[in-house]
Amino acid sequence: MDRNKFFLKVAGIAALALVYVMFTGMVETFGGRDIIANVLNLGQILMYLPPFIVGYLVMRAEAPSSTLVRYLTSIGAGLIANTPAAIVALFMERVQMRDTFANASPNLVEFMTLGIQPLGVGILVFWLMGGLLATFGIAFSFLPQGARRAVITAFASIVGLALMSNLFGQILRRFFGGRPDRLLFSADALRISTSLIVFVFAAVLTQYQPLLRKQFGRHLTSLLPSGILESGHVTNGLGLIVLLALPWVLGVFLSEVLANVGLFMLMALGLNIAVGLAGLFDLGYVTNFAVGAYLVGVLTSTGPQGIGQFNFWLIVPISIVAAMFTGFMLALPVVRMRGDYLAIATLGFGEIIRLLALSDWFAPLIGGAQGVLFIPKPAILGFSFQTPQQIYYIILAACVVVLFVSRRLDISRTGRQWRAIREDEPVANAMGIDVTWVKTLAFTLSAASGGLSGAIFASKLGTIFPHSFQLLISVNVLCIIIIGGMASIPGIAIGSLLLVGVPELLREFSEYRYLFYGLLLILMTIYRPNGMIPVKAQQHSRGFGPEEGSDAGKTVPLPAPATTVT
Amino acid sequence: MAESLLTLASLSKSFGGLHAVKGVELEVEKGSIISIIGPNGAGKTTVFNCISGIYEPTDGAILWKNRSIGGMAPDRIAHLGIARTYQNIRLFSHLSVLENVMLGQERLLRTTWLGAIFGTPRSRQESGEVLVRARDTLEYVGLLELEDRLANELSYGDQRRLEIARAIAGKPELLLLDEPTAGMNDSESRSAIGFFQQLRDDTGITLLLIEHDMRVVMDLSDRIAVLNYGEKLAEGLPEEIQTNPQVIEAYLGTSAEI
DSSP, X not given: OHHHHHHHHHHHHHHHHHHHHHHTTHHHHHHTSEEETTTEEHHHHHHHHHHHHHHHHHHHSOOSSOXXXXXXXXXXXXXXXXXXXXXXXXXXXTSOOTTTOTTOOHHHHHHHHTTOSSHHHHHHHHHHHHHHHHHHXXXXXXXXXXXXXXXXXXXXXXXXXXXXXXHHHHHHHXXXXXXXHHHHEETTEXXXXXXXXXXXXXXXXXXXXXXXXXXXXXXXXHHSOTTHHHHSHHHHHHHHHHHHHHHHHHHHHHHHHHHHHHHHXXXXXXXXXXXXXXXXXXXXTHHHHHHHXXXXXXXXXXXXXXXXXXXXXXXXXXXXXXXXXXXXXXXXXXXXXXXXXXXXXXXXHHHHHHHXXXXXXXXXXXXXXXOBOOOOOOEETTEEOOSHHHHHHHHHHHHHHHHHHHHHHHTSHHHHHHHHHHHOHHHHHHTTOOHHHHHHHHHHHHHHHHHHHHHHHHHHHSOBOGGGSOHHHHHHHHHHHHHHOTTOHHHHHHHHIIIIIHHHHTGGGGGGHHHHHHHHHHHHHHHOTTOSSOOOGGGGTTSSOGGGXXXXXXXXXOOSHHHHOO | XXXXXXXXXXXXXXXXXXXXXXXXXXXXXXXXXXXXEOSTTSSHHHHHHHHTTSSOOSXXXXXXXXXXXXXXXXXXXXXXXXXXXXXXXOOXXXXXXXXXXXXXXXXXXXXXXXXXXXXXXXXXXXXXXXXXXHHHHHHHHTOGGGTTSBGGGSOHHHHHHHHHHHHHTTOXXXXXXXXXXXXXXXXXXXXXXXXXXXXXXXXOOEEEEEOOOHHHHHHHOSEEEEEETTEEEEEEOHHHXXXXXXXXXXXXXXXXXX
């Protein structure tokens, strides 16, 4: 009984997923992107994967029945998965469905049926394909676990490499000149030869990874002076060198992408102070971003809205302070709220600021819907930051500063107070923590880097409009933190790359960007609720202890030998 | 007569029509161990919540060293040197043991976020002191080896001890213990009695506790106050309370006669 339920459930979900991806046009759009040139495209992967997975899952499910029954159920499940899509396609010719399914086009049917005519036969082929793919899934389930992992990794590497072909292509062109990328890629897709090499390479690497890591690790550690890896200076130094060299490696277009990633990372690092460290859900972060952007816009612009035409660097501290002031003022009324209420109240502020920017009331000052134009690029001592590569360095410096400050706060008494109110507010209060003040402080400090990123954003873009300050900015920044991992700095870096960088590189699928976000959020909450790189609670404890050089420990008598070990 | 640390003067607290505490008088002398006992729902925890600032008294006064503190915010009361534990343990369960004890020291700390960002010498020194004090306290209660564990990974008994460690880490003058031996077996309660006596002798701390275990109450207390239906039924030395007919009636019902 249970087994029947499982088999029906899996097949049903796959069937729904198939109908969804087909008739919202995903299969067609993704079909435009070849993964392996002229062999496999993304749409086909999307269409063929569900019955394959169904076959695998049903076969693997523990079963009391005989092997033959298991084969048949798995294949049946694959067929069921393809049935609804086949039925819809069959009736598409007869019934006019384009009103409901705008994407149910003849092209889609051709894609499904592999172009086989007449239609009935083609759809039969599509339907039977479900069984065939399920059979492949069965075969896959017979592979040993290591081999399965190798195949999945290899396959994922091919897809990833093909999707990022633009990235690799540009880097290769920059380094070797000419078109070396044509050796590997053909029109954004991997050549068959390349994909074979990648497949074998990735598969072998997965198989021997533990062994390699051990061997390589031993050699590496024997080369370096002992203890140098633990101190973190070497890895931090190397990381910084890589970050400094990146724009030179990547070129103009990719540096622009990277600058956007950095800008969002800057915001996420700031919002993380409120959300990650203090546990306050702030959905109005765009407010601070807008304050910073408009201050720089109005005070540095050489256009009609400009007042004073001050230097960018003079206005940056002012925008930071102004954003902090806004954060402080907005915190005052909402700081006593908790959880959902807080999120909704701050969400309101985010909308208010956009409407204010758009309003006729402020239009004489900040341009209303026309926005602020002619904002000059940052310049200092005659040097002007013009290209994305140059602006990247400003963003990198800002990120390093915010990172440093939030790290210092995190390990200090203030960070501890934030963690305490995140855990249990009334008890934190009873421990002597002024809860209202500590929360207001989190909002205020968090606002600072919003103001900073707004300032850089205005100067980088040169023009700002009210529609640049939508709710989606706040949502995006919050998603980066949630998906990356609350309070986790590496998590935020990964989150920014994944949620800002990847969509910039895959603009052709931008329609489905938020679908991808939603899916990712759902999967994350189910499988990794603490984010991609969660923080360990223990690592906060110490802060600047006596370890960090000062002789603070000696000012207090140490009664027992155990306490002197720090 | 020793100096009075805390005085409850006709303390009352009502919730709507319910009079949880009615005109309770209590004198807590410095360095003493006082127990509040009484049947369930007698208003014992409400008294604690009034003292620690969680509730504002409806009527009457709470005096701390002859200064009125009734209705003061909990954080300010904590800063005066009144610490507490909870009937149902309330640790910061996803923080480490060490960090829990560090959070007990708030009233001793002065550095701010600015000092933290700029890493001022004072801030560094204070962080060092917090760490040393936290470890000293953990060693005192015997949890030092577990300092890196999360609070919710500890056993029930260790969680009780950690909660006490967190409360005494800030060197309070008065410690409110809400059923500190709840859920303990005989030998555990016995060692708890020893621990509290030792704590008082070592630090001169004053203890006010709510307790149900009569052995603990009789062995530990200098004085006992009995609450029933929000009112103080009796107060006195353990021997006096033991033989007080009103108390026995409240606990065992009207038919019980000596």
